Every structure is written in C-alpha cells, then in structure tokens.
Amino acid sequence: MATRVALIGAGGHGLSHRRTLQRLSDAGTVEVAGLCDRQPVDPHPDAPLPGVPFYRDHRELLAGERPEIVIVCTPPHTHLAIALDVLAVGADLLLEKPPVMSSFEHDRLAEAVAGSGRLCQVGFQALGSAALAELCAAAPAGPIGVSGAWWRPDSYYDRAPWAGRRAVDGRPVLDGALVNPFAHALMQALVLADEGGPGFRPVRMELERYRTRPIETDDTTFLRLTGNDGRRVTVGVTLASAVFIAGEIRVGDAVLEYPTDRLRLSGQAGFQRVPGRTGLLENLIEHRRDPRTPLLAPLARTGLFTAVAEAIVRAPAPSVIGDGWLAPHPDGGGRVVTGIDEIVREVAETDRLPSETRVPWAGEVHRTVVEPRPASGAVSTGVETARRTSR
Ligand SMILES: NC(=O)c1ccc[n+]([C@@H]2O[C@H](COP(=O)([O-])OP(=O)(O)OC[C@H]3O[C@@H](n4cnc5c(N)ncnc54)[C@H](O)[C@@H]3O)[C@@H](O)[C@H]2O)c1
Structure with missing residues (x-):
C-alpha cells in the first residue's frame, strides 16, 4: 500500500x-x-x-x-x-x-x-552512498583529512533571507561553508571517525574561519578536531575558489571523492566509481515496512555533527581575507582567494592549519571544546x- x-x-x-x-x-x-x-x-x-x-x-x-x-x-x-x-x-x-x-x-x-x-x-x-559503506567496511587507519574548493558567486548569498547570516528574527542560523554546503563532507568524516573504531570523542576543536565578502558567516573554513585517542579530523573547505575540488575525504591513504562516489582504497592505483545511493525517503519507507532495514541517517547519528556545527557558528566572527589576496573570478560574480585550492588540500594532507604554515592572510586559531551528544x-x-x- x-x-x-x-x-x-x-x-x-x-x-x-x-x-x-x-x-x-x-x-x-x-x-x-x-x-x-x-x-x-x-x-x-x-x-x-x-x-x-x-x-x-x-x-x-x-x-x-x-x-x-x-x-x-x-x-x-x-x-x-x-x-x-x-x-x-x-x-x-x-x-x-x-x-x-x-x-x-x-x-x-x-x-x-x-x-x-x-x-x-x-x-x-550522502550517508546512503555505497562508496562510503565500502570505505567504512575497509576500516582504514590514520588521520582523516577533508578538502573541497567550490565557487559560489556573490548572488548565492541573496537567494534566501538566512544565507550568510548568523541569526534571523532573533533565532540563530546555521550557515557557513562547512556547516551548510560542505555539511555532507563533515557528516561523512565524523561517521568515518566515530563508527570505524571505538568511537570518536573530540576533546579539542581548533578553528579558523574566513570570509571574502560582506557576510556574517564564513565562506572559507578550516577545522581540526582531536579525539580522546589522539586521532584527528582536519578540514579545509572554501566557496571562493577558481579551481574546483569536488570534495575529498582521506583516511590514511584511502580517499573518497564524496560527491561523485569515486573511491581509492589503500594500495589501489586509481579511483573507482562505486555506484549506488539509497534514497533517504525510500529507506525510511522500507524501514517502516521492515525495521530490520537500518535507517541510514537517524537523528541519533547526527548528534556529533550538530555539536561541531554549533561550536563553529558560535565561534568568533570570521576574519576578512584582505583585497591583496583576492582576484576576480574568471566568470565574474565575485572574487576568489588566490591559490586557495592548494591551501585546502595542504591542510587536509598535513593536519596543519593556515596559521601554522606560511599562508600570508592567516589569522588566529580559535580553540574550544565540543560537547557531543552520545552518537x-x-x-x-x-x-x-x-x-x-x-x-
Ligand atoms: N540535503 C541537501 O543536499 C540540501 C541541499 C540544499 C538545501 N538543503 C536544506 O534544505 C532546507 C531548505 O533550504 P533552501 O535553500 O531550499 O531554503 P529556502 O530559504 O529557499 O526555503 C525553502 C522553502 O521553504 C519555504 N518556507 C520557509 N518557511 C516556511 C514555513 N514556516 N512553512 C512552510 N514553508 C516555509 C520558503 O518559502 C521556501 O520556498 C535547508 O535546511 C537546507 O539546509 C539540503
């Protein structure tokens, strides 16, 4: 029926x-x-x-x-x-x-x-991705690094009253490069960290937020979470890049290009596409029919995401990347950060935030603790x- x-x-x-x-x-x-x-x-x-x-x-x-x-x-x-x-x-x-x-x-x-x-x-x-399931099953060891470099023109922030805002009508809003457009990357990385072993409990969060345009939130985000076992999840993402990086999640030497479901496991020479995405509505309907079919994205699985996202948007306002480091996007519509694609990749690969390397526009690291709900x-x-x- x-x-x-x-x-x-x-x-x-x-x-x-x-x-x-x-x-x-x-x-x-x-x-x-x-x-x-x-x-x-x-x-x-x-x-x-x-x-x-x-x-x-x-x-x-x-x-x-x-x-x-x-x-x-x-x-x-x-x-x-x-x-x-x-x-x-x-x-x-x-x-x-x-x-x-x-x-x-x-x-x-x-x-x-x-x-x-x-x-x-x-x-x-993205939690319905067969590629993610295959990566989880392979249980790769090592630090997790996430990078992504997209372009969103200035008009992107005019599309909705909450876009680029910290609050609307007195209510806090969750927007920013990592908590919204790249939310799937953060969610998948946390699942890989949390469910691949004894559980990931971040004891330290280090954050650098930047903006290239007059918005209240960030369009370029760097994050490092350190778990109670010393494991790290390090992220560099931007919406102000002339060079496109779809979105990569590295675990040790395994890499998932999460928007395309292309996967390279440890020891493999190249990427292979792992087709198959289960729709969340179909999954919910099937679970109602037969509870032995697991829900893919139950609320309980998202508690850590919300804790991290809340800590990001409650952090001090993003630093401005100065005009000297920006250039017009070739298609118009706003400005990009010169060389940002290389910077986000380097952060994900080295675990080091921009302020810890020689990035000239880098500001200060904001350090805090995350109080995750039990996942x-x-x-x-x-x-x-x-x-x-x-x-
Ligand atoms: N899963 C994904 O990949 C993905 C992608 C884009 C957006 N989203 C999420 O989808 C949601 C909507 O995003 P959006 O960009 O479409 O936002 P939006 O601001 O364009 O709003 C969507 C619609 O909701 C309507 N609306 C607002 N308040 C309402 C209310 N109280 N009752 C009924 N309708 C109301 C608006 O008129 C609008 O048509 C957000 O949570 C966003 O993060 C998810």
Missing part, C-alpha cells in the same frame, strides 16, 4: 523532494498527501504532482491530510518547531540537514521523537527505532 507523504517547504531545495515524490508516486510507492509553502510554488515540468493539495500553513496541512511521513525542507532555523508539530500528529519525519541549530535543540527533538514513538531521518543523503554508533538501533509504535 502506498505511504502518504507530505512536503513542507516545497520551494527552493524542496524541488528535489518534489521530483522524488513524483517518481515514487508514479511507481505507486507513495501517495502525495499535500505540499506546503509560505510562498506560492509553481508546478515543475519534472514534478507536476497534479491534484495534490497545497497549503500555506503547515499546521493546516497536518490536520487536514494526516500524512504518515512528512518531509521538512524549510530554512534550518525553522526546523525544530515544525518537526515537533509533525511528531505531535503522529507522523514520521524526513528532516533536512542541518537538522537543528544546537545540541540543546538536538536533545529536545530526540526526546520528542522517543516520546512519540515516531522516526526521524535526517537529510544527509548511536550503530546506524539503526537508536531509541527512535526501538520505541516506534505501529500505526
């Missing part, structure tokens, strides 16, 4: 969920119960979803349509309140990443999930699963 699924936040990135809903509706897996957005949303040729009711207020949708699963794809700072409303009507959640703004909110949501007996899957779709370790057997009741 088809599962009744609704989508709250149908514009913006919600289009990708509308496409999935159209595909699963065509396949008979899903009945689309309704769409909701504060703004009018035009049907897309790839996802016309004919005859589906549209609501401006999510509470009216929940009361009127009684969906079994609700996808929440609204701006991050609105997630918690909407997610609590969804659980209160007894529906399961597919909540976009970043799921919540703080560890406090994580606990609040985890309690509500457990209390309702419902499920919460978080929109870290599930296991993918599927959190409280969410154990206390789920049948409908």
Whole structure:
C-alpha cells in the first residue's frame, strides 16, 4: 500500500523532494498527501504532482491530510518547531540537514521523537552512498583529512533571507561553508571517525574561519578536531575558489571523492566509481515496512555533527581575507582567494592549519571544546527505532 507523504517547504531545495515524490508516486510507492509553502510554488515540468493539495500553513496541512511521513525542507532555523508539530500528529519525519541549530535543540527533538514513538531521518543523503559503506567496511587507519574548493558567486548569498547570516528574527542560523554546503563532507568524516573504531570523542576543536565578502558567516573554513585517542579530523573547505575540488575525504591513504562516489582504497592505483545511493525517503519507507532495514541517517547519528556545527557558528566572527589576496573570478560574480585550492588540500594532507604554515592572510586559531551528544554508533538501533509504535 502506498505511504502518504507530505512536503513542507516545497520551494527552493524542496524541488528535489518534489521530483522524488513524483517518481515514487508514479511507481505507486507513495501517495502525495499535500505540499506546503509560505510562498506560492509553481508546478515543475519534472514534478507536476497534479491534484495534490497545497497549503500555506503547515499546521493546516497536518490536520487536514494526516500524512504518515512528512518531509521538512524549510530554512534550518525553522526546523525544530515544525518537526515537533509533525511528531505531535503522529507522523514520521524526513528532516533536512542541518537538522537543528544546537545540541540543546538536538536533545529536545530526540526526546520528542522517543516520546512519540515516531522516526526521524535526517537529510544527509550522502550517508546512503555505497562508496562510503565500502570505505567504512575497509576500516582504514590514520588521520582523516577533508578538502573541497567550490565557487559560489556573490548572488548565492541573496537567494534566501538566512544565507550568510548568523541569526534571523532573533533565532540563530546555521550557515557557513562547512556547516551548510560542505555539511555532507563533515557528516561523512565524523561517521568515518566515530563508527570505524571505538568511537570518536573530540576533546579539542581548533578553528579558523574566513570570509571574502560582506557576510556574517564564513565562506572559507578550516577545522581540526582531536579525539580522546589522539586521532584527528582536519578540514579545509572554501566557496571562493577558481579551481574546483569536488570534495575529498582521506583516511590514511584511502580517499573518497564524496560527491561523485569515486573511491581509492589503500594500495589501489586509481579511483573507482562505486555506484549506488539509497534514497533517504525510500529507506525510511522500507524501514517502516521492515525495521530490520537500518535507517541510514537517524537523528541519533547526527548528534556529533550538530555539536561541531554549533561550536563553529558560535565561534568568533570570521576574519576578512584582505583585497591583496583576492582576484576576480574568471566568470565574474565575485572574487576568489588566490591559490586557495592548494591551501585546502595542504591542510587536509598535513593536519596543519593556515596559521601554522606560511599562508600570508592567516589569522588566529580559535580553540574550544565540543560537547557531543552520545552518537548511536550503530546506524539503526537508536531509541527512535526501538520505541516506534505501529500505526
Ligand atoms: N540535503 C541537501 O543536499 C540540501 C541541499 C540544499 C538545501 N538543503 C536544506 O534544505 C532546507 C531548505 O533550504 P533552501 O535553500 O531550499 O531554503 P529556502 O530559504 O529557499 O526555503 C525553502 C522553502 O521553504 C519555504 N518556507 C520557509 N518557511 C516556511 C514555513 N514556516 N512553512 C512552510 N514553508 C516555509 C520558503 O518559502 C521556501 O520556498 C535547508 O535546511 C537546507 O539546509 C539540503
């Protein structure tokens, strides 16, 4: 029987969920119960979803349509309140990443999930990657290094009221190169660190945040986490590069190019693509049908991500990279940091932050502790699963 699924936040990135809903509706897996957005949303040729009711207020949708699963794809700072409303009507959640703004909110949501007996899957779709699973299974040893170099023009920060901001309407917002566009890289790196051994408990976090444009958050982020066993996760990512690095996660001498699922395991000469991504909605539907199928991205698996992301956005404001180190992007639309692609790679490969090398624009390191919530370790057997009741 088809599962009744609704989508709250149908514009913006919600289009990708509308496409999935159209595909699963065509396949008979899903009945689309309704769409909701504060703004009018035009049907897309790839996802016309004919005859589906549209609501401006999510509470009216929940009361009127009684969906079994609700996808929440609204701006991050609105997630918690909407997610609590969804659980209160007894529906399961597919909540976009970043799921919540703080560890406090994580606990609040985890309690509500457990209390309702419902499920919460978080929109870290890269956790459905077969390449990641293969890398985890190989259990590579050694430090973890993450690098990525993308280009986002200045207009990227005009696309939504929360883009590049620290707060909106008095609510903190999670935005910044690592906590949003590169969130999948951070999430995968933390899974590799945490689930490949006895568990990763960061005892120290060292951070350098920079910006190249007039935004409140960073567009270039460097991070080093040191675990209680001395293991390190070191990250360099930027949205201000003329040279593209898709995104690489190194563990010892194994490398995963995470957006393309290309993998090079220890001892292999070159990269091989490992095809296969399990969709998070499909996985949630399958888990509801047969709980032996593990949830790929349960809320419990994301506690460490939220703790690290919160520590990043609460850190002192990013330092400005001066005009002398910037150059116009060849396509226009803003400026890039000269040589930043080499710098992010070097940081990931050497464990050394820009201020510890000869990067001329480097500022100071911000040192702090992270207070992670206990991660599930296991993918599927959190409280969410154990206390789920049948409908
Ligand atoms: N998984 C991914 O790879 C991925 C990619 C992009 C964005 N995201 C996440 O998706 C979410 C949405 O991002 P976005 O860029 O589309 O944001 P956005 O600001 O464009 O908002 C999405 C939609 O939500 C609507 N909306 C806002 N408040 C609402 C409310 N209270 N009720 C109903 N609708 C509301 C807006 O009108 C808009 O159409 C964020 O959490 C973002 O981090 C995830």
